[in-house]
Amino acid sequence: MTELFTTAFVAALISGGILAGMPLLLAALGETVSERSGVLNIGLEGMMLMGGYGGFVVALYTNPWLGLAGGLAAGVLTALIMLVFCVRLGLDQIVVGIALLVTAEGITSVLQRAQFGTTYPRLDAMPVFQIPLLSKIPAFGQSLFSQPLIVYIGFALVVVVHWVLGFTSMGLNLRAAGEKPQALDAAGVSVVATRSVAVLVTGGLGGLGGAYMSIVGAGIFVPFMTHGAGFIAIVIAMLARGRALWVLIGAMLFGMSVSLSTALQLVGVNVPQDVVNMLPFVAVMVALIVFARQAYLPAALGSPYTRGSR
Amino acid sequence: MAEVSEVLDLSPAAGEGGTGPLVEVRGITKIFPGVVANDGIDLAVYGGEVHCLLGENGAGKSTLMNILSGMYRPDAGTILVDGAEVQIDSPRVALDLGIGTVYQHPTLIPVFTVLENLVLGQGRGLSMDTKRALAGLKQVAADLGVEIDPRALAGRLALGQQQQVEIVKALWGGSRVLILDEPTSMLTPQGITELEKVLLQLKERGLAIIFITHKLHEALDVGDRVTVLRRGRVVGTLGPEVVRSTSRDELQARIVTMMFGEEAASLAGVAEVRGEVTGHRTARQVSSEVMLELIGVSVEPQRSEIGIRDVSLAVRRGEIVGVAGVDGNGQRELAEAVAGQRSVHTGDVLLAGQSIRHTSVSGRQRMGLRYVTDDRVGEGTVSSLSVATNLILKRIGDGPFWKRGRVCDDAISECATDLVDSFDIRTPTIETSCGTLSGGNLQKVLLARELSFDPRVVVYNKPTHGLDVKTTYAVRDRIRQLAEERQVSALLISTDLEELLDLCDRIAVLFGGRLMGVVENEVGAELEVGRLMVGGDSR
Numbered sequence: 001m002t003e004l005f006t007t008a009f010v011a012a013l014i015s016g017g018i019l020a021g022m023p024l025l026l027a028a029l030g031e032t033v034s035e036r037s038g039v040l041n042i043g044l045e046g047m048m049l050m051g052g053y054g055g056f057v058v059a060l061y062t063n064p065w066l067g068l069a070g071g072l073a074a075g076v077l078t079a080l081i082m083l084v085f086c087v088r089l090g091l092d093q094i095v096v097g098i099a100l101l102v103t104a105e106g107i108t109s110v111l112q113r114a115q116f117g118t119t120y121p122r123l124d125a126m127p128v129f130q131i132p133l134l135s136k137i138p139a140f141g142q143s144l145f146s147q148p149l150i151v152y153i154g155f156a157l158v159v160v161v162h163w164v165l166g167f168t169s170m171g172l173n174l175r176a177a178g179e180k181p182q183a184l185d186a187a188g189v190s191v192v193a194t195r196s197v198a199v200l201v202t203g204g205l206g207g208l209g210g211a212y213m214s215i216v217g218a219g220i221f222v223p224f225m226t227h228g229a230g231f232i233a234i235v236i237a238m239l240a241r242g243r244a245l246w247v248l249i250g251a252m253l254f255g256m257s258v259s260l261s262t263a264l265q266l267v268g269v270n271v272p273q274d275v276v277n278m279l280p281f282v283a284v285m286v287a288l289i290v291f292a293r294q295a296y297l298p299a300a301l302g303s304p305y306t307r308g309s310r
Numbered sequence: 311m312a313e314v315s316e317v318l319d320l321s322p323a324a325g326e327g328g329t330g331p332l333v334e335v336r337g338i339t340k341i342f343p344g345v346v347a348n349d350g351i352d353l354a355v356y357g358g359e360v361h362c363l364l365g366e367n368g369a370g371k372s373t374l375m376n377i378l379s380g381m382y383r384p385d386a387g388t389i390l391v392d393g394a395e396v397q398i399d400s401p402r403v404a405l406d407l408g409i410g411t412v413y414q415h416p417t418l419i420p421v422f423t424v425l426e427n428l429v430l431g432q433g434r435g436l437s438m439d440t441k442r443a444l445a446g447l448k449q450v451a452a453d454l455g456v457e458i459d460p461r462a463l464a465g466r467l468a469l470g471q472q473q474q475v476e477i478v479k480a481l482w483g484g485s486r487v488l489i490l491d492e493p494t495s496m497l498t499p500q501g502i503t504e505l506e507k508v509l510l511q512l513k514e515r516g517l518a519i520i521f522i523t524h525k526l527h528e529a530l531d532v533g534d535r536v537t538v539l540r541r542g543r544v545v546g547t548l549g550p551e552v553v554r555s556t557s558r559d560e561l562q563a564r565i566v567t568m569m570f571g572e573e574a575a576s577l578a579g580v581a582e583v584r585g586e587v588t589g590h591r592t593a594r595q596v597s598s599e600v601m602l603e604l605i606g607v608s609v610e611p612q613r614s615e616i617g618i619r620d621v622s623l624a625v626r627r628g629e630i631v632g633v634a635g636v637d638g639n640g641q642r643e644l645a646e647a648v649a650g651q652r653s654v655h656t657g658d659v660l661l662a663g664q665s666i667r668h669t670s671v672s673g674r675q676r677m678g679l680r681y682v683t684d685d686r687v688g689e690g691t692v693s694s695l696s697v698a699t700n701l702i703l704k705r706i707g708d709g710p711f712w713k714r715g716r717v718c719d720d721a722i723s724e725c726a727t728d729l730v731d732s733f734d735i736r737t738p739t740i741e742t743s744c745g746t747l748s749g750g751n752l753q754k755v756l757l758a759r760e761l762s763f764d765p766r767v768v769v770y771n772k773p774t775h776g777l778d779v780k781t782t783y784a785v786r787d788r789i790r791q792l793a794e795e796r797q798v799s800a801l802l803i804s805t806d807l808e809e810l811l812d813l814c815d816r817i818a819v820l821f822g823g824r825l826m827g828v829v830e831n832e833v834g835a836e837l838e839v840g841r842l843m844v845g846g847d848s849r
Contacts, residue, residue, distance in 0.1 A: 172430055183430070184430065
């Protein structure tokens with residue numbers, strides 16, 4: 001079995017893992033922020049789809065960077081709906097989340113069809129940024145350190161989210177909103193404003209994740225292309241218990257479970273495509289069975305806050 | 311009326327030291343659907359004074375406080391701070407005006423450290439100014455004479471300490487007015503003494519303190535000025551000169567009349583009203599037959615609980631054994647282990663000498679073991695179902711209410727009508743849904759259900775918690791009567807020491823999930839129980 005771990009295998013595993021894992025990472029980071037503030041964002045997949053489509057269209061007519069920004073903006077716009085219904089009006093987060101998902105699926109499919117018919121225009125690959133010296137390391141150099149710039153930004157966001165949640169007053173407010181909103185309110189901080197920020201950040205990160213999928217990952221946009229990634233991201237966020245560094249580990253592991261089959265093919269082991277498509281979901285089930293007991297959810301997750309309600 | 315002149319004689323006090331009231335409310339009215347919680351309330355609060363707001367549950371005390379702290383907005387009336395009219399439309403505004411509040415339900419976040427709880431809402435921009443916070447905490451803690459570890463998780467602190475943190479938090483931004491809503495409800499006798507010391511300190515520093523309570527003796531102990539609320543209205547205020555110059559007995563009499571009006575006479579015998587600890591009830595003849603026995607019972611904790619370990623206790627026939635302790639020391643675990651709602655990890659539970667460790671909840675119910683839960687709304691009743699259905703909730707499928715799987719409405723309504731009568735449940739009809747009943751009536755529904763059909767052993771979990779004085783009195787009477795006349799044994803879990811002293815033959819104390827000792831209810835039991843409640847060794 002030792003000959004299995006060749007340079008090519010490891011490189012393929014890692015770069016494939018990043019390719020599939022980065023959208024999960026971005027979306028799950030967003031979900032983490034949202035859940036920490038007490039808003040369960042079931043519509044994450046919808047935000048990813050909107051970001052994926054919006055980003056793709058912008059990238060097609062301008063350039064990939066504006067495309068990524070467009071995807072982020074599309075996600076934020078979708079999250080605005082969530083903000084109005086769930087945070088301001090206090091409607092049920094699960095119902096609104098599902099509605100958002102279904103709506104986003106419909107809108108992106110219709111628009112894609114209306115715009116491109118049955119053709120799927122393709123974007124050029126984003127330029128790869130080689131990190132000096134580090135990119136010379138065998139296996140890791142060609143994979144981890146030779147990636148488009150957005151990948152490094154994605155990893156940097158893990159640190160940013162970790163820092164904001166753990167070490168800033170804004171992070172403290174967010175966590176308080178998720179644990180005991182009335183305490184935050186009593187301390188003189190608006191729960192609605194705090195949760196609004198969290199929901200928009202989630203939309204932005206989800207949209208960016210979707211845009212990464214269509215612009216960097218696939219280079220095309222296909223309806224329903226997120227293929228459950230938003231829900232896997234929710235699972236990752238829950239299992240990570242709100243900690244950004246665990247989100248990174250989780251997302252990369254899931255990404256690698258997808259790239260495993262490609263890597264295996266490289267070393268001559270053939271895996272049927274159906275099994276490949278199944279792998280992330282098997283991974284989710286295994287992770288849930290093994291780790292579900294450890295999932296910690298904020299005490300006020302999913303419950304809207306109304307001041308003075310009794 | 312005499313009361314009017316008492317309200318008016320505030321003015322000389324206002325002249326004292328040449329300062330007006332720090333906070334004044336005029337004509338505050340707040341209407342909730344179906345109830346006028348505050349009806350034209352006038353109140354003036356002065357620096358350097360403890361102003362007690364006294365009244366029964368539902369008199370409107372907490373509503374008024376929530377208006378001052380920015381949680382509710384009044385429907386009418388004005389609030390003045392330092393003589394200037396203000397609009398307090400959010401807690402932020404209240405804090406900026408120097409009004410700090412310690413709410414009845416703790417607002418600390420249990421998974422945050424003390425420090426994190428304190429800096430919550432204090433941040434400017436992104437930064438958490440922990441250095442300033444630490445210095446401030448040290449300062450305030452020293453001023454108050456308390457000691458608090460800033461790195462400890464708030465949820466791990468004893469309730470008394472949590473409250474001290476809440477007070478520090480309320481004073482944080484330089485508050486000049488401190489509102490305390492029922493601050494003693496979670497404290498041990500020792501904790502209350504400490505709180506009184508802290509209040510004295512604050513008073514000397516010129517703060518105005520609003521102390522909300524429904525216990526008369528507390529108001530007399532700490533109050534410089536006492537305002538009595540009844541049904542949303544101010545019925546009278548006793549100014550500091552009146553409080554100082556009148557004897558305690560006379561004050562008591564006057565306040566009782568204010569609190570209860572024409573009903574006062576009928577309540578003369580209620581300990582709570584008299585405001586004294588009666589203690590050591592007269593010894594009753596109790597048979598030696600053990601009805602309920604716990605042998606080394608341990609229960610694994612569920613999240614945020616502490617479980618119970620190695621609890622052994624025997625309740626004899628017709629005996630009332632109390633379980634004292636500060637909330638969250640294993641009371642619920644103990645009650646549910648006996649009721650069968652939770653599995654016993656080690657040890658055994660015997661009912662009349664027979665092991666019921668593996669008997670189901672309904673099996674125990676049929677054997678005459680009953681449990682009156684403290685969670686009346688969540689666990690005790692189904693809000694959307696009728697009173698009648700709730701009364702037979704634990705007999706679903708049993709005769710005579712069900713016959714061959716079909717429900718017999720006549721049998722149910724007959725039984726329900728009987729119970730509503732005999733337990734004095736105030737409900738429009740037996741078909742009214744339980745959710746619309748008041749807490750007191752809900753408790754009567756629970757009692758009616760659990761105490762019917764030949765109970766032998768009853769576990770009461772905080773049976774009078776949150777009830778008004780009259781209902782409290784009625785509930786305690788029923789518990790006592792059941793024990794005396796029908797020889798029903800009782801395990802009475804309560805955080806109200808006065809209640810235990812009033813009813814029990816013996817009082818066991820739970821602390822940290824362990825039984826610290828069992829005290830015979832005789833002279834001096836109060837102090838001994840109080841000592842055990844904070845973890846002191848049994849003598």
